[in-house]
Amino acid sequence: MDPDSIDAVERVPHGGTTDFDVLDLSANINPRTPPGVSSVYAQALEDARRYPDDEFPDFRAAAASYVGCQAHNVVPTPGGLAAIRLVLECRLDPGDTVLVPAPSFGEYAREVRLQGATPTFYPHDGVAGIETKTLERASVVIVCRPNNPTGELPKKGALEALIDRCSRTDTMVLVDEAFLGFTGEPSLATDGYSHVVVARSLTKLFGLPGIRAGFAVAFGPFADRLERARRAWTLGTPAAAVGAHCMRDEAFVRATRTRTDAERTRLVDALEGVRRYSVFPSDSPFILLELPDGDAVDGLLECARAANVVFRDARTFRRLDAHVRIAVRDEGATNRTLEVLTHADE
Numbered sequence: 266m267d268p269d270s271i272d273a274v275e276r277v278p279h280g281g282t283t284d285f286d287v288l289d290l291s292a293n294i295n296p297r298t299p300p301g302v303s304s305v306y307a308q309a310l311e312d313a314r315r316y317p318d319d320e321f322p323d324f325r326a327a328a329a330s331y332v333g334c335q336a337h338n339v340v341p342t343p344g345g346l347a348a349i350r351l352v353l354e355c356r357l358d359p360g361d362t363v364l365v366p367a368p369s370f371g372e373y374a375r376e377v378r379l380q381g382a383t384p385t386f387y388p389h390d391g392v393a394g395i396e397t398k399t400l401e402r403a404s405v406v407i408v409c410r411p412n413n414p415t416g417e418l419p420k421k422g423a424l425e426a427l428i429d430r431c432s433r434t435d436t437m438v439l440v441d442e443a444f445l446g447f448t449g450e451p452s453l454a455t456d457g458y459s460h461v462v463v464a465r466s467l468t469k470l471f472g473l474p475g476i477r478a479g480f481a482v483a484f485g486p487f488a489d490r491l492e493r494a495r496r497a498w499t500l501g502t503p504a505a506a507v508g509a510h511c512m513r514d515e516a517f518v519r520a521t522r523t524r525t526d527a528e529r530t531r532l533v534d535a536l537e538g539v540r541r542y543s544v545f546p547s548d549s550p551f552i553l554l555e556l557p558d559g560d561a562v563d564g565l566l567e568c569a570r571a572a573n574v575v576f577r578d579a580r581t582f583r584r585l586d587a588h589v590r591i592a593v594r595d596e597g598a599t600n601r602t603l604e605v606l607t608h609a610d611e
Contacts, residue, residue: 267359267381274378277371280577280590281474287570288601290592291577293413293444293551295472295521297595299514302473302507309506317502324500327509328480332442332465333455340481340491341499345443345466348481350376352439352462355490356405357382364395364406368582370413370441386583389415393423400434409441411448414579414590416547418450428453432460437487439464446470446518447525447550454482462487469550470521471511477501478508525550529593535603542606550593553579558587565589568609574601 280291325336342348349372357363359381365373367386374384385403387395389412400406406427411418431438440453443466454463463482468474478500483491500508511517532552536542543555556562562580566589569576579588591602 266354266379270359270378270381274375277375278581279371280575280592282575284575287573287575288598289575290594290598290602291575291590292474293469293549293590293592294474295470295550295594296598297517297521298472299511299517301510305506305510306503309503312506313502317498317500317505319497319499321500321505324478324480324505324509327512328465328482331512332452332463332482334452334457334482338454338457338482338484338488340483340488340495341505342479342481342495343477343500343504344468345441345464345479346372346376347477347499348464348466348479349373349439349441350379351491351495352437352464352481352483353377353380353382353405355487355494356437358404361404362402364399364403366391366407366409366412368414368579368584369407369409370443371582373407373409373441374583390417390419392419392427395427395430397430397434400430400436403434403436405437405439406431407439407441409443410453411444411547411549413444413549414551414553414577414582414585414588415545416549416551416553417545418448418548424453428458428461432458436460437462444469444549447522448548449522450548452482457484459485459487462491467508467511470518473507473511476504476507478504524595525593528595528599532591532593532599532602536606539606541609551590552593554589554591556587556589562587562589565606565609569605572601572605572608574605576605 321341325339328339329336357380361382363377365384366389377384438461466479545553577590579590
């Protein structure tokens with residue numbers, strides 16, 4: 266981290282609320298957790314009376330099986346964002362340029378600036394349009410797969426072509442797969458590209474945002490660099506144990522994907538033809554709505570809050586000025602969402 270850059274960097278707004286009396290659809294979190302989590306946590310809390318094994322062999326093995334790589338390519342981190350920071354710390358020098366999608370996760374630009382580097386923004390759906398001469402000036406290009414808040418997966422062919430161009434320009438591709446587990450698409454971690462690093466989060470899919478667990482997957486010398494640079498005892502014992510338990514529950518993952526797909530389809534179909542809302546195509550556990558203007562956004566958020574429902578004001582994302590993001594959860598949440606949207610449209 267560049268000490269001279271810290272004072273000029275602001276914190277980034279996020280979804281989520283501490284009010285447990287509302288239906289929080291501002292954060293894209295699975296409403297369910299895998300069975301057995303409580304007992305695994307309880308046992309791990311007892312084990313936390315001593316330092317964890319800094320190698321985290323069980324967590325690495327579970328993560329490797331989960332994404333399809335080798336255990337030695339897994340670098341444990343306390344969440345996906347911690348993986349992103351570790352990668353940028355190990356890659357960037359002050360003055361470097363990083364290509365950042367927009368609109369997308371606001372922390373990317375913040376983390377780049379904290380390293381004294383400069384974010385240069387490209388359209389979130391413009392992976393295919395990033396020219397070689399642009400890549401030659403960039404140390405890293407960040408890809409959000411699927412993109413947050415728009416929800417779509419980059420086209421596989423375009424992404425593969427980008428990775429190929431980056432191999433010739435010595436540009437690292439940092440792929441944030443925080444929501445990929447909801448899609449069934451294979452991780453880029455399976456391909457073993459030496460210039461591609463994958464960041465994964467366990468927060469969203471397993472419904473445990475307070476258990477800070479995630480990891481990076483890297484190959485070759487850069488994997489060794491990340492491993493040397495990561496903090497000792499990166500994960501707490503409960504986070505490592507619960508994370509490994511969750512990643513091994515394939516039935517839970519399949520059930521979550523099925524439910525999310527069904528509820529997202531039901532929500533989108535119900536909004537089709539409602540002129541007030543323009544719905545972005547999504548492969549994710551959320552949808553992005555465009556409204557007529559900012560006043561309409563204010564009205565919708567107020568209507569939702571009166572119904573004890575919280576949506577995400579997506580105007581905090583770069584390039585969005587009349588948008589709301591809504592998490593897709595379960596049947597009850599979809600029903601409540603449609604009630605609010607219908608009432609606000611009257």
